Amino acid sequence: xxxxxxxxxxxxxxxxxxxxxxxxxxxxxxxxxxxxxxxxxxxxxxxxxxxxxxxxxxxxxxxxxxxxxxxxxxxxxxxxxxxxxxxxxxxxxxxxxxxxxxxxxxxxxxxxxxxxxxxxxxxxxxxxxxxxxxxxxxxxxxxxxxxxxxxxxxxxxxxxxxxxxxxxxxxxxxxxxxxxxxxxxxxxxxxxxxxxxxxxxxxxxxxxxxxxxxxxxxxxxxxxxxxxxxxxxxxxxxxxxxxxxxxxxxxxxxxxxxxxxxxxxxxxxxxxxxxxxxxxxxxxxxxxxxxxxxxxxxxxxxxxxxxxxxxxxxxxxxxxxxxxxxxxxxxxxxxxxxxxxxxxxxxxxxxxxxxxxxxxxxxxxxxxxxxxxxxxxxxxxxxxxxxxxxxxxxxxxxxxxxxxxxxxxxxxxxxxxxxxxxxxxxxxxxxxxxxxxxxxxxxxxxxxxxxxxxxxxxxxxxxxxxxxxxxxxxxxxxxxxxxxxxxxxxxxxxxxxxxxxxxxxxxxxxxxxxxxxxxxxxxxxxxxxxxxxxxxxxxxxxxxxxxxxxxxxxxxxxxxxxxxxxxxxxxxxxxxxxxxxxxxxxxxxxxxxxxxxxxxxxxxxxxxxxxxxxxxxxxx
Numbered sequence: 337x338x339x340x341x342x343x344x345x346x347x348x349x350x351x352x353x354x355x356x357x358x359x360x361x362x363x364x365x366x367x368x369x370x371x372x373x374x375x376x377x378x379x380x381x382x383x384x385x386x387x388x389x390x391x392x393x394x395x396x397x398x399x400x401x402x403x404x405x406x407x408x409x410x411x412x413x414x415x416x417x418x419x420x421x422x423x424x425x426x427x428x429x430x431x432x433x434x435x436x437x438x439x440x441x442x443x444x445x446x447x448x449x450x451x452x453x454x455x456x457x458x459x460x461x462x463x464x465x466x467x468x469x470x471x472x473x474x475x476x477x478x479x480x481x482x483x484x485x486x487x488x489x490x491x492x493x494x495x496x497x498x499x500x501x502x503x504x505x506x507x508x509x510x511x512x513x514x515x516x517x518x519x520x521x522x523x524x525x526x527x528x529x530x531x532x533x534x535x536x537x538x539x540x541x542x543x544x545x546x547x548x549x550x551x552x553x554x555x556x557x558x559x560x561x562x563x564x565x566x567x568x569x570x571x572x573x574x575x576x577x578x579x580x581x582x583x584x585x586x587x588x589x590x591x592x593x594x595x596x597x598x599x600x601x602x603x604x605x606x607x608x609x610x611x612x613x614x615x616x617x618x619x620x621x622x623x624x625x626x627x628x629x630x631x632x633x634x635x636x637x638x639x640x641x642x643x644x645x646x647x648x649x650x651x652x653x654x655x656x657x658x659x660x661x662x663x664x665x666x667x668x669x670x671x672x673x674x675x676x677x678x679x680x681x682x683x684x685x686x687x688x689x690x691x692x693x694x695x696x697x698x699x700x701x702x703x704x705x706x707x708x709x710x711x712x713x714x715x716x717x718x719x720x721x722x723x724x725x726x727x728x729x730x731x732x733x734x735x736x737x738x739x740x741x742x743x744x745x746x747x748x749x750x751x752x753x754x755x756x757x758x759x760x761x762x763x764x765x766x767x768x769x770x771x772x773x774x775x776x777x778x779x780x781x782x783x784x785x786x787x788x789x790x791x792x793x794x795x796x797x798x799x800x801x802x803x804x805x806x807x808x809x810x811x812x813x814x815x816x817x818x819x820x821x822x823x824x825x826x827x828x829x830x831x832x833x834x835x836x837x838x839x840x841x842x843x844x845x846x847x848x849x850x851x852x853x854x855x856x857x858x859x860x861x862x863x864x865x866x867x868x869x870x871x872x873x874x875x876x877x878x879x880x881x882x883x884x885x886x887x888x889x890x891x892x893x894x895x896x897x898x899x900x901x902x903x904x905x906x907x908x909x910x911x912x913x914x915x916x917x918x919x920x921x922x923x924x925x926x927x928x929x930x931x932x933x934x935x936x937x938x939x940x941x942x943x944x945x946x947x948x949x950x951x952x953x954x955x956x
Contacts, residue, residue, distance in 0.1 A: 607671025667749025673757030837873020847921030
């Protein structure tokens with residue numbers, strides 16, 4: 337027999353494919369030794385099977401953060417330093433440490449008043465880019481659930497944070513207030529082919545849900561985007577068949593789908609949604625989503641909008657996740673932004689016009705062949721021929737950025753501010769009425785909303801109305817960034833706390849006395865996420881134009897108690913006032929800062945008092 341025919345015959349006799357799916361009911365120790373049981377849902381075979389024929393694509397996917405979204409704990413997957421150091425928050429403490437091969441946390445027992453501690457073993461690690469969360473496996477009857485532990489590891493800062501400090505909510509002394517259940521939440525978007533397999537007890541008052549959850553792959557793997565691979569793998573298992581005509585069983589290529597079906601692939605996770613119809617929610621928690629790549633997502637789900645009634649709980653839950661005009665202000669609502677953008681229905685824009693799954697920097701996964709504004713000018717060629725005419729800004733500077741004007745950073749998520757995926761024109765009057773940040777004053781942080789509206793009216797005509805009032809009640813004559821940082825709700829304050837330290841801000845770094853002083857006040861904010869962003873912005877300003885207070889900023893702990901934070905605020909204000917004269921330019925007359933670089937504290941307090949009418953609390 338010819339050697340090539342013998343090879344083909346041997347391949348035909350081989351097993352169809354290796355199943356790598358996971359049954360999650362086993363204890364963590366067992367999973368260190370065995371992969372689990374066969375997945376029973378719709379022909380999923382796992383990424384290891386795909387690698388056999390597609391090694392290059394598998395390797396490029398493995399470099400992304402999708403691949404490491406959910407992992408079993410091991411020295412190679414756990415990013416946190418389980419070294420026994422104590423982590424303190426709100427008068428209590430926890431301690432991550434190693435116990436042999438196990439990663440464990442000593443955490444307070446549930447409740448606010450108790451002072452006991454217990455030890456929990458890490459069974460799942462979720463996330464790998466910005467921060468990594470940890471889940472323990474809790475027995476429930478003859479079943480189990482994975483429950484989030486209260487300490488997470490921030491990758492960039494290389495430090496432990498309490499979970500209560502990373503959402504848009506005030507400080508909360510209850511260490512268990514964000515103890516989410518992975519099986520009914522994270523499983524849907526952080527894994528491939530999720531089946532929660534909830535027991536009938538789900539939803540019964542006073543009873544904890546039980547699960548026999550299964551996934552095809554931990555993390556977001558090949559079949560999340562290309563569809564179940566069983567039939568395709570079987571049809572192509574003969575090496576000779578791989579080079580012939582495509583058999584009937586094809587893998588889905590999102591790049592070859594029409595725009596609506598293409599954005600559906602990403603939107604199945606990057607777009608918070610409800611089952612369609614909502615009555616199917618109970619089925620979701622048993623057998624998982626019905627959408628498969630290649631389908632129209634909207635045939636299976638309804639994207640959550642500002643006016644979507646919640647399935648239960650807080651009636652304002654969905655409203656708070658959007659700005660007043662319906663633009664999303666939390667991450668994981670990118671689908672809603674694309675659907676609301678004229679570029680999608682009119683121009684056929686899809687996620688793949690800007691992003692790629694198998695190339696480029698894993699941080700953002702933007703197309704490397706279209707750097708910067710070429711992502712936009714690939715379609716808007718006329719604008720590219722005369723950028724200054726369109727933007728009225730120097731093409732060499734950040735003011736001419738397509739993204740900063742039309743996709744501003746107004747979205748909060750994972751302790752960061754992200755770009756909106758609703759492509760739109762800036763409009764100060766519209767944004768003031770909606771209580772949302774404005775693209776112009778996110779860069780021109782020393783200017784007012786009325787200035788921004790007047791500029792746009794000068795350039796583009798009377799369709800740009802003047803700003804009549806601010807939604808937060810602050811005076812219009814104040815710079816928008818300063819008024820928003822103190823008087824807005826927590827989402828507004830977080831956005832401007834980040835903007836004031838960004839290197840695209842159209843302010844000379846040497847003339848940032850006002851920005852620094854107001855950021856120092858924000859370091860005492862009642863919302864820890866705002867404090868985090870304010871301190872980071874101060875550190876970035878210090879790096880660009882040093883005052884000699886960098887050491888002070890590095891030792892301050894924004895997770896500290898109220899009194900410690902108060903002392904830190906005044907210590908920082910004093911340091912700015914002493915070091916700034918002669919090194920920082922004079923502040924604007926409207927910046928509530930004197931020539932001696934001392935704040936008009938009574939005026940600032942009046943602004944912070946307005947926060948009482950803008951209280952919010954939003955998880956993610």
